[in-house]
Amino acid sequence: MSAVELRFLNTAIAAVLILSSIAYADTDKENASSSLPTTDRVFLLININSGRCLAVSERSKDAGANVAQGVKPETASNAEQWKLIKTGDYFRIMNQNSGKMLSVPKGSKRKGTQIIQWESLDSADQQWQFVKVGNHYSVLSRVSGLVLGVAEASKDDGTVVVQWNMEKIPDQLWFLRQLPLERK
Secondary structure (H helix, E strand, O other): OOHHHHHHHHHHHHHHHHHHHHHHHOOOHHHOOOOOOOOOEEEEEEEOOOOOEEEEHHHOOOOOOEEEEOOOHHHOOHHHEEEEEEEOOEEEEEEOOOOOEEEOHHHOOOOOOEOEEEOOOOOHHHOEEEEEEOOEEEEEEOOOOOEEEEHHHOOOOOOEEEEEOOOOOHHHOEEEEEOOOOOO
16 A cells, blocks of 8 residues: 555544544434433533533522523532423423523523523423533523523623524533432
8 A cells, every 4th residue: 555545544534533523422302311310300500611500690589580600610509509300301490599490581582692590380491401412411492492601602700691503612511410419
């Protein structure tokens, strides 16, 4: 085999490996939520870009309060803790501090809409799918088809969380850290 043929073969093998890894990470809705628990459990949702937890702004218990990124996991309180409640193929996501649900206000389908917490309605604007992207998840809204992301890819505490087209970039990717069950 000549040097040119060998170089071509190595390039072809590298291309196959790269395309295989992209195909592995490009998970469709059929595989969404496949490795998440089907029972009610509490999690920290940690943004991959900032290392900060999904939280309700200023620990508010009010309906309509903005959802933002809060503190780092090591100092997280119940304002950063979320209970996943399975509803068919989706989850409702309830804040442990307020008891309110992660919601897309008025079912908006607009990119850049700030995510809020709201009273439990069990409606499509409060239903989410966890789409596996590599070792992390995009959190996909049932009502809008958009995913949670941190505004302007900020790493700052208090930056609002918005919905946006799924681009599989770090500010739209989340790591779920399951918290231990409380002993009674």
